[in-house]
Amino acid sequence: MELWDAYDEKLNKIKGMTLIRGECIPKGIFHLVCDIIVKHADGSYLLMQRDRRKHFGGMWEATAGGSAMQNETLLDCAARELREETGIDSDSLLEVGRVVSDDYCAIYVEFLCVTNCDKDSITLQDGETIAYKWVSRNELVAMKKSELVTERIQKFIKELQG
Numbered sequence: 001m002e003l004w005d006a007y008d009e010k011l012n013k014i015k016g017m018t019l020i021r022g023e024c025i026p027k028g029i030f031h032l033v034c035d036i037i038v039k040h041a042d043g044s045y046l047l048m049q050r051d052r053r054k055h056f057g058g059m060w061e062a063t064a065g066g067s068a069m070q071n072e073t074l075l076d077c078a079a080r081e082l083r084e085e086t087g088i089d090s091d092s093l094l095e096v097g098r099v100v101s102d103d104y105c106a107i108y109v110e111f112l113c114v115t116n117c118d119k120d121s122i123t124l125q126d127g128e129t130i131a132y133k134w135v136s137r138n139e140l141v142a143m144k145k146s147e148l149v150t151e152r153i154q155k156f157i158k159e160l161q162g
Helices: 074-086 137-141 152-160
Strands: 003-007 013-020 031-040 045-050 064-067 093-101 106-115 129-135
Touching: 003 031, 031 074, 045 074, 045 137, 064 074, 074 093, 074 106
Parallel strands: 031 106
Antiparallel strands: 003 013, 031 045, 031 064, 045 129, 093 106
């Protein structure tokens, strides 16, 4: 059973309230999701392909990420998700934006990780990802809705490079 902290729309933790993954979240209550955009020092971006058995299976994601566990900080969640889904260890995570989603009862906190890792050293997480590739900013921004899990990330890529 996965437990989450409950938050209001301003990312204030609601004391005494615990959310359980898979259970209905009351209107106006949110759980925290951290997404990490990985940019290589050479300017390319990391894309991860979702396992075909998952929701949006086979599509590409421009982030590593997932829900914060109960009592996990923003940065701890982002670092854990980055490590689990890519094998990249980084303590250099820069918050680049937040999106409140009433539809998903989630607050998405977007981070940027700039790395100089060996581009062939990316690891896949069993049951989560099946492939990865590095693409240019222009390739990422040009991806179609049918290829990329969320267009929300394309907005952040555009903003990051003006």
